[in-house]
Amino acid sequence: MKAVYQTAIEKYEEYGKLLNPADLLVWTIDHFGIDKVVMGTGFGVPGVVLLDILKKVNKNVEVFYIDTGVLFKETYELKNQLESHYDMKFKRFSTQIPIEQQRELYGDELWNRDPNLCCNIRKVMPLKKALSSYDVWITGIRKSQTELRKDSDAIEYDERYNVTKINPLINWTHEQVWDYIEENKLPFNKLHKEGFPSLGCTHCTTSVKSGEDDRAGRWRGSGKTECGLHFNQQNGQIRIVKPGDKN
Numbered sequence: 001m002k003a004v005y006q007t008a009i010e011k012y013e014e015y016g017k018l019l020n021p022a023d024l025l026v027w028t029i030d031h032f033g034i035d036k037v038v039m040g041t042g043f044g045v046p047g048v049v050l051l052d053i054l055k056k057v058n059k060n061v062e063v064f065y066i067d068t069g070v071l072f073k074e075t076y077e078l079k080n081q082l083e084s085h086y087d088m089k090f091k092r093f094s095t096q097i098p099i100e101q102q103r104e105l106y107g108d109e110l111w112n113r114d115p116n117l118c119c120n121i122r123k124v125m126p127l128k129k130a131l132s133s134y135d136v137w138i139t140g141i142r143k144s145q146t147e148l149r150k151d152s153d154a155i156e157y158d159e160r161y162n163v164t165k166i167n168p169l170i171n172w173t174h175e176q177v178w179d180y181i182e183e184n185k186l187p188f189n190k191l192h193k194e195g196f197p198s199l200g201c202t203h204c205t206t207s208v209k210s211g212e213d214d215r216a217g218r219w220r221g222s223g224k225t226e227c228g229l230h231f232n233q234q235n236g237q238i239r240i241v242k243p244g245d246k247n
């Protein structure tokens with residue numbers, strides 16, 4: 001059993017000060033060491049904001065994305081644009097199972113019949129690999145995105161991946177995120193202006209109507225709201241991996 005310890009941020013006053021995203025990122029890099037910290041992004045608007053803040057704090061933190069092989073072409077275009085903008089390369093993680101092989105193994109259109117299995121193959125397993133050599137996973141999730149995310153915190157422990165999860169934008173609103181994009185003239189996925197506030201894979205993303213939740217177009221009609229990357233029964237606890245304990 002890998003050792004973890006509870007509430008390393010024992011003093012709540014100190015924890016409160018870390019709620020500024022840049023301060024939290026500085027603390028994270030200082031506390032764990034830059035080699036043990038990684039950011040993941042799906043190239044949504046909060047991800048672009050967080051990337052910008054992270055690059056201002058420290059240019060050398062690695063950033064990865066999960067390539068399911070069925071992302072929107074506009075998402076790949078944004079990835080390339082961001083790489084030019086920040087003079088960087090994202091680390092790419094992907095399943096070893098191409099879509100054709102998935103069809104042979106599990107049948108046609110697995111995303112319609114068993115989206116949890118499809119997400120597990122194309123997202124969760126590659127994420128496990130992506131995080132295997134890191135202690136800290138920086139993410140752009142926000143409380144106001146979904147009902148499930150509202151119970152998340154700025155600092156959490158994720159047992160499945162054995163990482164401390166840092167969510168610097170956890171309390172940001174939709175408006176704050178877009179204000180930051182506009183004030184800093186940052187690139188974003190052009191589909192966001194065409195009715196797609198949240199983008200995943202092409203097979204599982206539809207546009208949303210006015211008044212709908214930002215993620216209402218993800219797995220529409222299936223009851224599924226998350227790909228399984230972010231949530232398990234341990235979420236909500238403030239537990240962090242002790243530096244050096246990962247292995």
Ligand code: SF4
Binds near residue numbers: 120
């Ligand atoms: S979002 Fe859809 S296509 Fe993408 S991995 Fe999940 S079920 Fe499969």
